[in-house]
Amino acid sequence: MIPIDLIQKTAETLMDKAAIDIPEDYLSGLQKASETEDGDLSSFVLKAMLENYEAAKQDRRAMCGDTGVPRWFVKLGNEASVEGGMCALETALRRATAHATNGVPLRPNRVHPLWRTDHDNNVGIGAPEIEYGFEPEGDWIDLITVHKGGLFGTDYRMLFPSDGIQGIKRFYLDSLMAFGKRGLACQPAIIGIGLGGSKDICMTLGKRASVLRTVGSRNSDLRIAEMEEEFKELGNSIGMGAMGFVGKNMVVQCNIEVGYCHTGGMPMSVHAFCLSSRRAVARIFPDGRVEHRTDPDWFTPYQRRETVEWDPLREAAE
Amino acid sequence: MKPREIRLSTTPTPEAIAELRLGDIVYLDGLMYTAREGVYMRALEEQANIPMELPSESAANFHCSPAARINADGSFDMGAVTATASFRFAKWLPEWMEKTGAKLIIGKGGMTSKDYKSYFVPNGAVYLSTVGYGTGALLGRGVENVEAVHWNEELGLAQAMWVIRCRKMGPFIVASDLNGDCLFERENAKIAQNIDRVYEGTKPAVLKRYGESDDRSDEVI
Numbered sequence: 001m002i003p004i005d006l007i008q009k010t011a012e013t014l015m016d017k018a019a020i021d022i023p024e025d026y027l028s029g030l031q032k033a034s035e036t037e038d039g040d041l042s043s044f045v046l047k048a049m050l051e052n053y054e055a056a057k058q059d060r061r062a063m064c065g066d067t068g069v070p071r072w073f074v075k076l077g078n079e080a081s082v083e084g085g086m087c088a089l090e091t092a093l094r095r096a097t098a099h100a101t102n103g104v105p106l107r108p109n110r111v112h113p114l115w116r117t118d119h120d121n122n123v124g125i126g127a128p129e130i131e132y133g134f135e136p137e138g139d140w141i142d143l144i145t146v147h148k149g150g151l152f153g154t155d156y157r158m159l160f161p162s163d164g165i166q167g168i169k170r171f172y173l174d175s176l177m178a179f180g181k182r183g184l185a186c187q188p189a190i191i192g193i194g195l196g197g198s199k200d201i202c203m204t205l206g207k208r209a210s211v212l213r214t215v216g217s218r219n220s221d222l223r224i225a226e227m228e229e230e231f232k233e234l235g236n237s238i239g240m241g242a243m244g245f246v247g248k249n250m251v252v253q254c255n256i257e258v259g260y261c262h263t264g265g266m267p268m269s270v271h272a273f274c275l276s277s278r279r280a281v282a283r284i285f286p287d288g289r290v291e292h293r294t295d296p297d298w299f300t301p302y303q304r305r306e307t308v309e310w311d312p313l314r315e316a317a318e
Numbered sequence: 319m320k321p322r323e324i325r326l327s328t329t330p331t332p333e334a335i336a337e338l339r340l341g342d343i344v345y346l347d348g349l350m351y352t353a354r355e356g357v358y359m360r361a362l363e364e365q366a367n368i369p370m371e372l373p374s375e376s377a378a379n380f381h382c383s384p385a386a387r388i389n390a391d392g393s394f395d396m397g398a399v400t401a402t403a404s405f406r407f408a409k410w411l412p413e414w415m416e417k418t419g420a421k422l423i424i425g426k427g428g429m430t431s432k433d434y435k436s437y438f439v440p441n442g443a444v445y446l447s448t449v450g451y452g453t454g455a456l457l458g459r460g461v462e463n464v465e466a467v468h469w470n471e472e473l474g475l476a477q478a479m480w481v482i483r484c485r486k487m488g489p490f491i492v493a494s495d496l497n498g499d500c501l502f503e504r505e506n507a508k509i510a511q512n513i514d515r516v517y518e519g520t521k522p523a524v525l526k527r528y529g530e531s532d533d534r535s536d537e538v539i
Contacts, residue, residue: 040319041341041491041505048449048456048489056398056455065385065400065454105387105397108475116356118474151403162524170520177513178538182427182502184403186451239512242450243491244427245505275450 002141002286004083008092010282010290014145015070015100018280019062022053023294026190026252026277029215033188033249042241042249046188049242049275064276067106069150070097070122071129073212073296077138080286090130093143097121097128109150131204136302136310139286144296146211146279153185153272156203161266168195168268169234175270176235180250183243186274188252190215191235194269197259206269209257211279212298219256220304228254242275257299321491328378328484330421332442338492340501344446345488349465349481350378350424354402356477358410360469362417369468370481373419381407381425383476385454386464394464396482398454401426404445405539412437426451428493428502430539435498446490447501453489460487510535 034046056063072093082089098121101108108120110127122128155175159167172193179185192210194202218225232254241247261267283291302310321343326334328348338344351370353361360366370376381404386396404425411429414420415437423429423438424446438444448457462485470478493501513534531538 040321044321044343045449048453052450052453052456055453055459059455059459061455061458062385062398063455064450064452065382065398065457066402066452067385102387105385105395107383107385107398107400109383111474111476116474116477118476120475157523157527158525160524163521166519166521167523170517171523173517173520174534177534181506181537182403182405182539183451184427184539234516237512238516239509243447244502244509246508276452276454 001081001083002284003288004088004092006284006288006290007082007089007141007143008096010284011093011096011143011145012100012103014143014280014282015096016104017292018145018147018278019067019100019104019106020056020060022063023214023277023279025214025216025294027053029252030188033252037241037247037249039241039245039247041245042243042247045242045245046249062104062106063278065107066149067109067122068147069109069127070106070145070147073131073133073144073146073298075133075135075142075144075298077135077140079137079139080141082141093128093130094123098123133298133303135300140283142281142283144212144279144281144298148211148278149186149274153179153189153274154270156199156267156269158199159266159268160264163266171268172231172270173234173238176238176250179272180238180240181244185272186276187272188242188249189272189274190277191231191251191254192271192273193231193254193256195256195258196261196267198261199267201259202261202267203269205257205259206271208298209255210271210273212296213255214295215253217255220301224256224258228256231256325486328376328422329373330377335421335442335444336496338444338495340492340495340499340504342492343488344490344492345486346378346460346484346490347486348378349376349483350380351376351482352380352382352384352480353414354381354383354407354477355410356473357469357479358407358414360472362410362413368418369479373421377419377421379414379418379420379423381423384480386475386480388467388470388475394467396461396464397458399457399461400452400454401448403427404429408433415441415443422446424448424490427539428500431498431500431503434494434500438494439496439498442496444492444496445494447493449489449491456489457487460484506535506537
């Protein structure tokens with residue numbers, strides 16, 4: 001049984017870490033970008049961002065004033081059980097979100113879409129989002145928080161098999177062009193592409209591709225991994241850099257995730273996880289151990305399984 | 319080439335504004351206030367009295383919601399400070415400028431050259447963009463003191479009017495000048511030369527969408 005107090009305490013720590021400490025994988029990706037950037041203005045911007053991460057760490061203040069829309073991904077090992085049950089878990093995550101908003105402090109971004117009611121704590125109807133995943137073995141729980149911007153850089157389109165790879169490329173470029181100008185997408189970004197699924201799940205896949213995979217990761221399907229590399233190069237060949245200034249760094253990493261879709265369609269979504277790519281992860285064990293990390297390690301073989309039954313031995317042999 | 323760095327008052331003289339060139343890096347000193355859609359609607363549409371003497375106290379309007387809290391004793395803690403995209407406020411800005419004499423509009427991503435020419439230039443105002451976006455922690459360091467917060471009860475912390483005393487707050491980038499030229503449009507024009515090459519071989523989607531533009535040299539703002 002995983003103690004509920006430990007869940008809430010850990011969740012508060014994660015909110016704090018995500019807001020303040022840029023993950024190492026993104027930082028090294030941006031440092032590389034900064035070394036290659038030769039546009040005067042875009043180069044200035046990248047250097048300022050690198051200074052900003054340092055300032056945030058030194059002062060223990062949020063790296064970005066815009067908290068985005070903080071959300072939670074929760075993954076449970078099949079044998080995990082939470083003290084008080086799953087409703088207690090959700091309450092703990094809502095409490096942690098509210099406390100950290102006041103504590104760090106973070107910007108209270110969440111309002112009612114029509115009445116603009118603001119509880120000043122990032123909690124409200126459906127906020128923060130909490131999504132779940134499961135793994136076949138383990139008695140632990142993974143808490144992942146992500147603070148991602150909520151306004152620009154994301155788009156969806158229903159494509160069809162006849163659109164082919166050239167149609168996918170075009171929509172990808174369109175998304176970068178539309179939201180890259182003036183830097184609305186806060187690039188260079190981790191671009192996540194969702195291909196397939198139903199419409200709503202297509203959006204979810206793209207979101208997860210951008211926020212739950214690290215810079216340097218590769219899809220386990222080698223042909224998709226090649227596409228990821230090709231799309232990164234394509235995005236960086238536009239000639240647009242940070243803030244939409246002339247430059248060569250738009251995409252720090254391109255991650256593609258797929259799901260089976262309707263036989264007649266090929267839905268696609270594009271997401272940009274920004275210059276403040278904020279994520280923090282902890283695994284909590286029933287004995288009270290807490291292991292912090294920044295790689296969500298979400299897309300395990302189990303999450304990408306294709307078969308009816310789950311048989312890891314057979315999967316490994318293939 | 320390294321961009322030029324300039325210290326600027328938040329109640330700048332016309333001469334100081336005329337000095338600014340596109341791409342200059344600016345650091346601000348003096349009082350600035352945050353105002354975005356909540357404040358604009360309350361002051362302009364609901365005709366509420368603006369709780370500051372403008373522009374004598376400040377001519378710098380920041381499109382910003384800070385990461386901040388009001389403590390139980392009434393004091394403030396302000397952590398990170400980041401701008402929000404300004405193009406959405408074009409609807410209110412002409413009237414706001416006329417009413418408040420704002421000379422520096424500070425935010426994310428700038429406005430169009432049409433906006434600059436039609437009401438920035440006649441008001442002797444320019445646009446400063448935050449950098450990144452966003453250098454929230456660096457800008458937070460430039461907050462010397464939070465002087466007041468207005469309308470937080472009515473609008474919530476994010477939309478409230480925060481009054482900030484800045485000391486060397488920055489960096490900001492000069493994104494418009496007194497000719498009404500736009501830094502972002504200048505950069506767009508350079509990048510537009512690559513569009514045909516980058517899109518070569520790609521094909522339009524088989525299912526069309528009703529839309530507003532199909533010209534990639536256009537902007538969507």
